[in-house]
Amino acid sequence: MMSKTTTALATLAALGALTGAAQAEIRLGVSVSATGPAAFLGDPEAKTLEMLVEQLNEEGGINGEEIALTLYDDGGDPNKARTFATRLVEDDEVVAIIGGSTTGTTMSILSVAEDEGIPFISLAGAISIIDPVREFVFKTPHTDRMACEKIFTDMQAQDITRIGMISGTDGFGASMQAQCKDVAGEYGIEIVADETYGPQDADMTPQLTRIRNTDGVQAVLNPGFGQGPAIVTRNVAQLGFEVPLYQSHGVASDAFIELAGAEAAEGLRLPGTALLIADKLAEDDAQYEVVTSYTEAYKAKYDQDVSTFGGYAHDAFALIVDAISRAGDSEDPQAIRDALEETSGLVGTTGTYAFSPEDHLGLDLSAFRMLEIKDGDWLSVE
Amino acid sequence: MAGRNKWISLGVLALLIALLPLFFPSGYYYRVGALIFVNALSVVGLVILIGYAGQISLGHAGFAGIGAYACALAPEHLGLHPALAVLLGAVVSGVMAALIGKPILRLKGYYLAVATLGFGILVSMVLTNERALTGGPDGMNVADLGLRGLLRDMGWRLSGGEFWYMICGVVLLIGAWLALNLFDSPSGRAMRALHGSEVAASTVGVDVPRQKLRAFVISAVYASVAGSLLALQNGYITPDVAGFMHSVEMVTMAVLGGVGSVLGATFGAAILTLLPQVLTVFAEYEQLVLGLVMVLVMIFLPQGLLPSIARRLKGRDE
Numbered sequence: 001m002m003s004k005t006t007t008a009l010a011t012l013a014a015l016g017a018l019t020g021a022a023q024a025e026i027r028l029g030v031s032v033s034a035t036g037p038a039a040f041l042g043d044p045e046a047k048t049l050e051m052l053v054e055q056l057n058e059e060g061g062i063n064g065e066e067i068a069l070t071l072y073d074d075g076g077d078p079n080k081a082r083t084f085a086t087r088l089v090e091d092d093e094v095v096a097i098i099g100g101s102t103t104g105t106t107m108s109i110l111s112v113a114e115d116e117g118i119p120f121i122s123l124a125g126a127i128s129i130i131d132p133v134r135e136f137v138f139k140t141p142h143t144d145r146m147a148c149e150k151i152f153t154d155m156q157a158q159d160i161t162r163i164g165m166i167s168g169t170d171g172f173g174a175s176m177q178a179q180c181k182d183v184a185g186e187y188g189i190e191i192v193a194d195e196t197y198g199p200q201d202a203d204m205t206p207q208l209t210r211i212r213n214t215d216g217v218q219a220v221l222n223p224g225f226g227q228g229p230a231i232v233t234r235n236v237a238q239l240g241f242e243v244p245l246y247q248s249h250g251v252a253s254d255a256f257i258e259l260a261g262a263e264a265a266e267g268l269r270l271p272g273t274a275l276l277i278a279d280k281l282a283e284d285d286a287q288y289e290v291v292t293s294y295t296e297a298y299k300a301k302y303d304q305d306v307s308t309f310g311g312y313a314h315d316a317f318a319l320i321v322d323a324i325s326r327a328g329d330s331e332d333p334q335a336i337r338d339a340l341e342e343t344s345g346l347v348g349t350t351g352t353y354a355f356s357p358e359d360h361l362g363l364d365l366s367a368f369r370m371l372e373i374k375d376g377d378w379l380s381v382e
Numbered sequence: 383m384a385g386r387n388k389w390i391s392l393g394v395l396a397l398l399i400a401l402l403p404l405f406f407p408s409g410y411y412y413r414v415g416a417l418i419f420v421n422a423l424s425v426v427g428l429v430i431l432i433g434y435a436g437q438i439s440l441g442h443a444g445f446a447g448i449g450a451y452a453c454a455l456a457p458e459h460l461g462l463h464p465a466l467a468v469l470l471g472a473v474v475s476g477v478m479a480a481l482i483g484k485p486i487l488r489l490k491g492y493y494l495a496v497a498t499l500g501f502g503i504l505v506s507m508v509l510t511n512e513r514a515l516t517g518g519p520d521g522m523n524v525a526d527l528g529l530r531g532l533l534r535d536m537g538w539r540l541s542g543g544e545f546w547y548m549i550c551g552v553v554l555l556i557g558a559w560l561a562l563n564l565f566d567s568p569s570g571r572a573m574r575a576l577h578g579s580e581v582a583a584s585t586v587g588v589d590v591p592r593q594k595l596r597a598f599v600i601s602a603v604y605a606s607v608a609g610s611l612l613a614l615q616n617g618y619i620t621p622d623v624a625g626f627m628h629s630v631e632m633v634t635m636a637v638l639g640g641v642g643s644v645l646g647a648t649f650g651a652a653i654l655t656l657l658p659q660v661l662t663v664f665a666e667y668e669q670l671v672l673g674l675v676m677v678l679v680m681i682f683l684p685q686g687l688l689p690s691i692a693r694r695l696k697g698r699d700e
Binding site: 035104 | 407411513543620658662
């Protein structure tokens with residue numbers, strides 16, 4: 001029975017390939033967490049991709065071929081993400097996949113992409129996605145480790161050597177906490193207090209009091225996203241705890257300043273992307289054009305501010321478009337993958353990408369800009 | 383009569399599992415099929431607990447989590463073969479169910495629901511927070527079962543989808559067969575008796591706490607094996623598998639399909655697994671449609687879809 005099915009499947013697949021070729025469309029698949037607990041990641045990602053595909057098709061597509069976008073919402077559930085990835089590959093027959101808003105969903109999509117040989121650009125942070133390098137898997141966001149390194153470099157410049165950490169127990173906070181602890185020694189930084197809080201907690205005063213009572217704490221670092229870091233920021237101000245406070249790139253958005261309050265957030269630092277200071281970029285900045293055209297188009301279409309996360313999707317799309325236009329054959333996933341790996345000097349909103357067979361992230365620390373909150377607005381301190 | 387029903391149910395299920403692939407237009411449908419079977423397996427376990435013995439559990443995803451993480455952890459830390467890890471998970475789940483079941487099954491109604499809910503949340507919290515062991519909310523890799531490679535070496539090439547469709551289908555059939563056997567066994571009769579009236583059942587000599595516990599342990603093992611199968615086929619697992627919503631989803635599937643019937647439970651699992659896939663076109667309204675379906679079924683077909691439909695077909699006097 002199985003062999004008969006396989007033959008039937010093969011025939012159908014062949015038919016699908018034929019009809020696909022006749023349409024001259026580039027089928028691009030997306031699975032992001034547009035709803036559910038990770039919606040703050042997936043929602044701007046989905047909106048960005050829909051907008052960009054529309055724009056590109058109006059401008060005539062890639063080499064005259066339009067992009068047909070298939071977008072699924074996995075709700076942050078890795079099990080669903082895997083099903084949708086299977087569907088994208090087997091049923092929708094896409095030539096490339098963008099998605100995986102969270103590390104969990106990315107890991108689920110990744111194994112399908114690797115098995116089936118479809119290039120996949122992940123939008124999640126963890127270093128384990130591209131280390132070890134997998135043939136078909138790329139990613140656009142910096143790793144948590146790079147955020148830690150950027151922060152520690154800034155601390156080093158200010159002669160800070162003993163810090164307290166307070167981290168969220170959500171995926172983002174927990175992963176960054178582990179990476180920071182791992183890399184701290186290389187920068188001569190000692191973590192003398194290490195506290196955590198649950199993502200739904202409403203008050204972090206006890207943890208912060210413990211950090212304050214630890215001898216010699218010179219700065220506080222808070223890996224986390226969502227409401228937690230805003231509460232930490234408020235609590236630090238309420239306690240009159242006067243040491244530099246560092247947040248992560250997880251809260252790099254204007255909404256964070258509103259949530260924490262400009263007064264409490266004054267002087268706080270975090271590593272962010274050029275997107276956050278789009279209106280303050282110098283016109284000769286390499287990222288000026290990309291960043292302003294994206295922020296303006298997004299604002300015009302959705303009447304919302306862009307976020308770093310939407311920027312990750314923007315860059316993933318730019319990478320795919322660039323690779324397909326160079327690959328020559330928009331029907332061949334292998335050719336697209338090879339072209340993707342040869343990407344160099346592609347300027348995105350997050351940074352300038354250059355992939356190689358050993359590096360499927362293609363960003364370095366220069367992609368991060370150390371930002372400080374001053375009078376309720378972001379200021380680059382580099 | 384009951385015996386004949388059993389073979390009809392099993393026959394229908396086996397035929398469906400065997401024949402459906404003939405109509406699959408692409409490999410993706412094997413994946414959906416395998417998911418339906420995995421969900422159906424845990425729901426069949428709930429049929430024993432809710433449908434036979436009349437007890438409720440809102441924490442069964444906890445057992446699925448134990449089964450899933452057994453498959454992820456045991457091969458890595460104990461060097462156990464993944465197939466044995468499934469067994470280990472089932473044993474751990476069974477023992478856990480026996481330990482916590484003894485005190486909490488004294489509770490009834492809402493109180494039992496809350497106690498089981500607490501257990502499920504505990505498991506999910508441990509899996510989320512014990513980062514060093516479980517990888518935390520980011521999850522961890524699950525070793526390959528190795529069976530597919532073995533079949534390939536023997537000259538039987540199967541895609542991942544086909545392979546898991548087959549495995550999950552066979553395990554579901556075995557699970558359904560065991561559950562249907564239990565229905566008419568002395569234990570099954572005792573469970574159904576205490577479902578009707580605990581007082582009456584104990585007067586005729588049914589050991590009520592023992593039978594409740596038995597149903598709880600059996601259903602926990604079902605959930606655990608389902609969790610293991612999910613972990614093995616996905617190759618990656620996160621604490622979501624033990625999440626509260628997963629527990630609710632299981633109970634919803636059981637109630638929708640018909641909580642007293644094994645075939646109905648499978649039907650419920652199929653519908654609730656398929657709906658989100660069918661509704662991707664209007665993803666925003668997915669929850670709305672699901673809710674509406676549930677409300678309508680509860681009002682018009684309180685026995686669940688399949689039993690109610692079967693009764694209508696047979697005529698009212700049966």
